[in-house]
Amino acid sequence: MATIELQNIAHQYDPQQGSPYALRNLSEIWQDRGAYALLGPSGCGKTTLLNIISGLLRPSEGRVLFDSVDVTELSPEQRNIAQVFQFPVVYDTLSVAENLAFPLRNRGLPKAQIESRVNEVLAMLDLSDRAESIASRLSADDKQKISLGRGLVRTDVKAVLFDEPLTVIDPHLKWHLRTELKKIHRQFQHTMIYVTHDQTEALTFADKVIVMYEGSVVQIGTPPELFQKPQHTFVGRFIGTPGMNIIKVNLRGNSAMLNDQVITLASSYGLTDGPAELGIRPEYIELSADRGLRAAVVAVEDLGRHLLVRTRVDDQIINVIARNGDSIPEVTRLNFESDKLILFRDSRLVEPRTV
Amino acid sequence: MKSRNNKAWFFVLPVLLLVAVSAVIPLMTVVNYSVQDSFGNNEFFWVGTEWFQELLQSERFHNALQRTLLFSALVLLIEIPLGVAIALAMPRQGVGVSVCLVLMALPLLVPWNVVGTIWQVFSRVDIGLLGYGLANLGIDYNYTQDVLDAWITLIVMDVWHWTSLVVLLSYSGLVAIPEAYYRAARIDGASRWSIFRYIQLPKMKRVLLIAVLLRFMDSFMIYTEPFVVTGGGPGNATTFLSIDLVQMAVGQFDLGPAAAMSLVYFLIILVVCWAFYTVMVNYDQTQDGSGGRHVNE
Numbered sequence: 001m002a003t004i005e006l007q008n009i010a011h012q013y014d015p016q017q018g019s020p021y022a023l024r025n026l027s028e029i030w031q032d033r034g035a036y037a038l039l040g041p042s043g044c045g046k047t048t049l050l051n052i053i054s055g056l057l058r059p060s061e062g063r064v065l066f067d068s069v070d071v072t073e074l075s076p077e078q079r080n081i082a083q084v085f086q087f088p089v090v091y092d093t094l095s096v097a098e099n100l101a102f103p104l105r106n107r108g109l110p111k112a113q114i115e116s117r118v119n120e121v122l123a124m125l126d127l128s129d130r131a132e133s134i135a136s137r138l139s140a141d142d143k144q145k146i147s148l149g150r151g152l153v154r155t156d157v158k159a160v161l162f163d164e165p166l167t168v169i170d171p172h173l174k175w176h177l178r179t180e181l182k183k184i185h186r187q188f189q190h191t192m193i194y195v196t197h198d199q200t201e202a203l204t205f206a207d208k209v210i211v212m213y214e215g216s217v218v219q220i221g222t223p224p225e226l227f228q229k230p231q232h233t234f235v236g237r238f239i240g241t242p243g244m245n246i247i248k249v250n251l252r253g254n255s256a257m258l259n260d261q262v263i264t265l266a267s268s269y270g271l272t273d274g275p276a277e278l279g280i281r282p283e284y285i286e287l288s289a290d291r292g293l294r295a296a297v298v299a300v301e302d303l304g305r306h307l308l309v310r311t312r313v314d315d316q317i318i319n320v321i322a323r324n325g326d327s328i329p330e331v332t333r334l335n336f337e338s339d340k341l342i343l344f345r346d347s348r349l350v351e352p353r354t355v
Numbered sequence: 356m357k358s359r360n361n362k363a364w365f366f367v368l369p370v371l372l373l374v375a376v377s378a379v380i381p382l383m384t385v386v387n388y389s390v391q392d393s394f395g396n397n398e399f400f401w402v403g404t405e406w407f408q409e410l411l412q413s414e415r416f417h418n419a420l421q422r423t424l425l426f427s428a429l430v431l432l433i434e435i436p437l438g439v440a441i442a443l444a445m446p447r448q449g450v451g452v453s454v455c456l457v458l459m460a461l462p463l464l465v466p467w468n469v470v471g472t473i474w475q476v477f478s479r480v481d482i483g484l485l486g487y488g489l490a491n492l493g494i495d496y497n498y499t500q501d502v503l504d505a506w507i508t509l510i511v512m513d514v515w516h517w518t519s520l521v522v523l524l525s526y527s528g529l530v531a532i533p534e535a536y537y538r539a540a541r542i543d544g545a546s547r548w549s550i551f552r553y554i555q556l557p558k559m560k561r562v563l564l565i566a567v568l569l570r571f572m573d574s575f576m577i578y579t580e581p582f583v584v585t586g587g588g589p590g591n592a593t594t595f596l597s598i599d600l601v602q603m604a605v606g607q608f609d610l611g612p613a614a615a616m617s618l619v620y621f622l623i624i625l626v627v628c629w630a631f632y633t634v635m636v637n638y639d640q641t642q643d644g645s646g647g648r649h650v651n652e
Contacts, residue, residue: 056538077544089539091553102553106544150543 002066002158002191004030004053009062011048022048024215026062030208033189035182037206039196041238045215046195047163053193054161055079066158082151083161087168088143092136096127099135100149107154121149124184141173148177152184159191166201178204199239211235227281233347236279242308244279245318246344251276256343259314261293266338267352277344282308282319284340287326292335293318300328388614406615416616418591419599420623423575426595430513430574431567437514438521438566439559442529443551445522456526459519471583474512478584498585502592505585509593512580517570524566528559561635568631575624596620 011023023045030036038046051057053064055076063072071079082103091099097118104114122128125145130138135146144165151160162181166174178201185192196202202209203223211219211226211234218232219225230236236244249256249263252273256263263278286292287309295311295318302324309320309328318334343350389406391399410416445455465473478498480486489496498508532554540550578597581587587594587602594602600620604613 054542056541076538076542081542083538083542085535085539087533087535089533089535092557094553102545102549103543106546106549147539150539 003032003068004028004159004191004193005065005068006053007063007065009049009052009059009064011045011052011057011059011061015060021215023052023059026217028210028217028220030191030193032067032191035185035192035194035205035207037194037196037202037209038212039199039202039209039238040212041197044212046197046212049212050083050161050163050193050195053159054081054083056083080154080157081159081161082154082157083163084144084147084151084165086164088140088147090135090138090143090146092134094135095132096135096138096142096146097122097131099146100153103150103154117153117155121153124152125149125180140168141170141177144169145177148181152188152190155188157190159193162192162194162196164196165194166196166198174201181205199241203239211238213238229342229349230279231349233277233279233344236342236344240281242282242319244281245285247278247280247313247316247318249276249278250274251343251345258293258316261313263293263336263341264338265341265343269343269350270353271343271345271350275345276350277347279342279344279349280336280340282321284337285318285320286335286337287320287322287328288333288335290333292333295332295334297328297330297332385614385617388610389618390611392611402611406611407619410612410615410619415599416619419594419596422593423577423595423597426509426513426577427571427574429510430517431570433510433514434518434521434570435563435567438518439525439563441518441522442525443555445526447530456523459522462516462519463523465516467579468583470512470516471580474508474515474580475584478508500589502589505589505593509581509584512584513574513577516580517573520569521566524562525559528562529555532558564631564635568628568635571627571631572624575627 006026006028009023009026010021012019012021026049038049040046048057052059055064055071055074055078059072063070065071066079076083091102094102100118100121101114104117109117119128119131122131125148127142127145127149130142135143138146148165151157166177169177181192181194182205184190194202194205196205203226206223208220208222209226210217211221211232213232213234219230219235221229221231226235226239230239230244233244233246236246247258249258250273251257251269251271254265254268256265256276256278293313295313297309298312298317299310301308301310304324306324307322307326307328309322311318311320311332311334313334320334322328343352390401390403392402392406393399441459446452462470477483478486480490480497486496486498495501496504498504536554536558537550540554545553576597577595578601581593581595582598582601585593587598596616597620600613600616603609603616
């Protein structure tokens with residue numbers, strides 16, 4: 001188990017060809033025993049970052065430190081990390097138990113120790129009854145459990161890395177495995193890093209979620225922080241279903257102008273006048289007959305538990321969550337809960353001035 | 356339902372006719388010859404299983420069969436490991452891939468009698484590059500007189516001609532292995548040997564079975580190349596079943612014994628192929644038979 005430190009990491013897959021940076025200048029410290037999730041859309045660099053941490057990839061610039069020791073030049077084996085991949089990797093001809101013993105045997109541990117540790121992990125993953133089955137005969141879910149088990153079987157690993165490990169798993173088992181992972185984390189206190197593009201997975205698994213966008217970390221925070229206070233408009237849009245409304249406005253003192261309509265802000269931001277973005281979650285907008293922005297209803301989607309109302313103010317679409325059964329007029333007004341409004345300038349969050 | 360089944364027969368009739376003309380009828384004439392004797396004038400006498408009994412007790416047949424089996428065994432023992440080793444050493448990306456694949460495919464494109472002629476000339480002590488070179492190095496090499504030299508020449512020729520097939524099959528199996536397996540192996544601290552033993556070999560198993568099957572059949576039926584290079588000599592040292600068969604049927608015009616030998620020859624190949632087929636099917640069942648879902652494969 002280790003604290004993982006990244007110093008000025010940047011990566012280009014093909015520097016000679018001048019390929020774009022997959023990662024640009026990352027510096028992070030991730031605490032020992034933490035459960036972290038790397039969250040972001042496809043192509044944001046999260047898998048690249050994971051492979052740099054595991055040692056499968058050498059960064060073009062920067063250093064990786066485990067417990068303050070530079071491991072940039074070390075192989076995955078020397079770094080002593082475990083990694084679970086998107087698709088289950090099992091050694092076809094070996095039994096389930098032999099699969100789990102494989103990493104320990106390669107490191108030349110005594111037989112008795114291997115056996116007791118393998119049995120422990122088998123029990124933990126609910127695979128004890130299939131210990132002697134040939135691994136290739138198992139279902140995809142169980143195969144992925146084996147991959148997971150090979151990661152957990154070594155007690156001395158510095159970190160366990162997951163690269164979208166639940167992609168091939170049935171939805172109802174996903175839930176189960178995620179809970180198992182949480183339990184394993186609490187029990188063994190490994191430093192865990194979990195890559196995913198699924199916000200539910202990230203938010204339920206991790207203590208801290210690292211949101212990545214175009215090769216940069218845009219925010220590190222707990223799930224509530226990401227939800228309430230996105231540091232970047234991207235985070236606001238990305239987290240939540242549907243994401244946060246980002247409304248382009250013209251700031252004038254404490255007023256946000258949308259053409260001729262005005263939203264008065266509750267706090268003072270001390271910004272110069274000019275373009276800015278307002279952020280408000282669809283949950284915090286109320287359809288009103290007489291207060292707020294005038295808007296036209298474009299579409300209503302019934303999500304079962306509630307309605308998603310798409311409205312248009314000038315040329316901007318604003319999503320609103322309404323209660324099931326509410327009657328939706330064609331023209332309405334949007335009343336924002338003013339204490340939930342947040343302000344961005346140049347896509348970055350602006351904190352209100354404390355009065 | 357019944358009338359429908361009968362119509363189906365009508366539709367397969369063209370294929371049945373074609374197969375009958377191309378395979379079944381010729382085979383039946385062979386069966387016909389194998390139970391009769393002839394003294395010319397197109398007169399035939401029923402002899403029952405006599406030819407078969409004679410064949411199975413004949414030393415000539417036993418020797419030819421042993422030579423053929425030995426040849427197949429040696430060819431498999433050399434070509435399969437060598438082919439796998441070359442496939443492992445081949446590059447996985449870049450221009451090297453196409454260069455290697457083309458080089459590997461070249462021997463496979465050469466007609467068999469040309470392969471024979473190439474090696475026949477290549478190995479000649481008076482003018483052949485190999486034979487002349489060896490002689491000049493002071494090595495006493497002469498494939499027309501020395502049994503061992505003749506065998507070595509034929510085996511080397513077959514290895515040159517057919518190892519590529521094993522290479523190409525193994526290579527196709529190797530490149531189909533997802534990168535994640537190698538990454539997982541690195542993280543698990545697997546040695547080069549462990550990677551081969553637990554990842555590459557199991558993943559190549561199916562293509563290797565096909566390679567073994569093809570190489571067995573071809574080498575067991577080999578005729579053209581040894582016929583061109585050694586003509587079955589020196590003496591009978593390289594007279595394989597096929598060469599013996601042709602000598603008996605065409606050279607001595609012993610139609611009855613030759614037909615009996617053809618059938619036994621055919622049955623041996625059929626039985627071996629059936630055995631391989633059973634092994635392959637059983638292997639597939641142990642892989643997939645448990646009803647597990649295979650997302651990754």
